[in-house]
Amino acid sequence: MTQMQTLYLDRLFDLPPIRRALKDPHYRLVKRPVDCRWADARITGRVSGFNPHRHEFYYSERSQLAAWLAGEQRSFDLPLLTKEALSLAHDYLHSWSYRCLHQLAPALADPALDTEEDIERHSFLLVLTECVAVVGLDYWYLSVQPASLRCGDSRVHGGPLTVNYDEERLPAYRASFPSLTVQEPAFFHRILKLYAEGRFDGVDEQDLIYNAPLADWLIRELLIAPRQRTLARHWSALRAGRGGMAFADDGAAFEGWLARFAAPLEALAVLLWDTMAGRAASPPPPEPWGAEATCRVPTQPVTPDYRFVHWRSAPASLSSASTSAESWTAYVDQIVGLHEWPAEPELLDDIAQALPRLRHGGSAADLHRLLSPLNRLSGHDAAPEQLIIVN
Numbered sequence: 001m002t003q004m005q006t007l008y009l010d011r012l013f014d015l016p017p018i019r020r021a022l023k024d025p026h027y028r029l030v031k032r033p034v035d036c037r038w039a040d041a042r043i044t045g046r047v048s049g050f051n052p053h054r055h056e057f058y059y060s061e062r063s064q065l066a067a068w069l070a071g072e073q074r075s076f077d078l079p080l081l082t083k084e085a086l087s088l089a090h091d092y093l094h095s096w097s098y099r100c101l102h103q104l105a106p107a108l109a110d111p112a113l114d115t116e117e118d119i120e121r122h123s124f125l126l127v128l129t130e131c132v133a134v135v136g137l138d139y140w141y142l143s144v145q146p147a148s149l150r151c152g153d154s155r156v157h158g159g160p161l162t163v164n165y166d167e168e169r170l171p172a173y174r175a176s177f178p179s180l181t182v183q184e185p186a187f188f189h190r191i192l193k194l195y196a197e198g199r200f201d202g203v204d205e206q207d208l209i210y211n212a213p214l215a216d217w218l219i220r221e222l223l224i225a226p227r228q229r230t231l232a233r234h235w236s237a238l239r240a241g242r243g244g245m246a247f248a249d250d251g252a253a254f255e256g257w258l259a260r261f262a263a264p265l266e267a268l269a270v271l272l273w274d275t276m277a278g279r280a281a282s283p284p285p286p287e288p289w290g291a292e293a294t295c296r297v298p299t300q301p302v303t304p305d306y307r308f309v310h311w312r313s314a315p316a317s318l319s320s321a322s323t324s325a326e327s328w329t330a331y332v333d334q335i336v337g338l339h340e341w342p343a344e345p346e347l348l349d350d351i352a353q354a355l356p357r358l359r360h361g362g363s364a365a366d367l368h369r370l371l372s373p374l375n376r377l378s379g380h381d382a383a384p385e386q387l388i389i390v391n
Contacts, residue, residue, distance in 0.1 A: 001073055001076070002075075005076060007152065008078060008151045008156075009068065009076065012082060012147065013085065015147060016278055017086075017089035017092075017276070018089045020089075020096075021091075024092070026095075026099075026286055027095055028055065028057070029057050030058050031059060031066060031379070032048055032059070032060060032381055033379040033381050034047060034048050034060040034061060034337045034338065035062035035063075035377060036060035036084075037062060038333075038341065039333075039337070043336070044332075044333035045333045045389070045390065046391050047333050047334045048337075049388060049389050050094075050387060050388045051386065051388065052095070052126060053098070055098075055099075057088050057091050058383055059084065061379055063084055064076055064080045065081060065084035065085060065088070078153065078156045082151075082156055086137070086158070090137050090161055090162070093129070093136050094130070094132070094133055096132070096275070096283045097129035097133070097268070098129060099283040099287075100268060100283050100284070102284065104268055104271075105264035107261075108264065109125065109287075114240075118240065119237050120233075120236075122232075122236040122240075123229065123232040123235075123254070124232070124254040127228050127254065130228060131191055131192045131196075132188075132268070134163060134191065135191050135192075135272065138160035139160070139165060140273065142158070143160050143166055143167045144183070146158040146159040163217065163220070163221065164217045164220055167183070172214070173213060173217065176203065176210070177202050179202065180202070186269070188268075188273070189266075191221075192265070196229075196254040196257065197253040200221070200222065229251050229252065231307070231388070233247055234305065235388060238308050238386060243305060243308075244303060244305070303324075305326075305330075306328070306330040306331035307326055308387070309386060310381075310384070310385050310386070310387065311335055313385060315364075316364060317363075317364070318331065318363065318364040319362065319364065320359070320362055320363070329359050330390060332355065332359055332367060333389070334389060335364075336351075336355070336367075338376055339371050339376050340374055340375040340376070347374075351370060351371070351374075358370065
């Protein structure tokens, strides 16, 4: 490792959003037997997983972050390591959100999952914590100055993880939206309304047609918001023991929740703003139930959805015909991630070419046969049975 890399890494892991995640005694880093090089090459999605209720960060055994945490003295892939470290900071803000909301809005953070209203409340809560992570890390920190510049190497992309917003382009955005101000607590509510209700007041279709920078930023946000609501509802239903629950419109807006909790959400926005500026104290410890947060046993048989369920619960007979297309794809990605990245380029090419066909139609037996030449990672997997796999 060169002196320049050492300096970069020292600065990277001393960035306040990353340092908070590493130093918080109530937030645990959990290594999983996963090789993330499949995801880095975009052959699979990222399958290390996420469970926002357990205050844990799951990272891959074969990853740049794992090597750094193990203290390896080696040459690192700085763009990949930067992205992994920022993902840690993003996921940590979910934990931060739940812990703060237990004090600010106990009725919203109540762990009860007994009714359909509880499922809707928890779904809104998950989208709210995603808003916290995105606004805090991306809009208020990385868009102002990317991690690469903060660490002294402009060749490394260290900008926002999940959005296309750039504070330097604010004058271009204001050509269509003159009153837009992002660097203030009030902006949190603008993004929360977008994520929760699908509305971004002050911008219309004509603005997106004629203002290319504005479109580059907002169209992705507008498109991804319904998917966030959909995933949140299915995850919350699973946790309530009602996996496979039918929704009239699983991407519908969360009506009424913003008004119902307006005061604590205002306080949360200010607290997040102060935290990202380094002016706030550490969040409270998790509630006792949080560490044991698991999904309830279904009241009736349901087909597991491997977007939210660990691969180990899958029957040997699983196939693309016995679960949904999205669930099957998530299962395939999980199984591929269990295997070590091949050293032989020809073998890698064969697998990469076969996987798209197998995702469209195949079985667990077909998948294991395809991957049989590879070494399978065998370390202990401490991840829970239920975790969010999709990105």
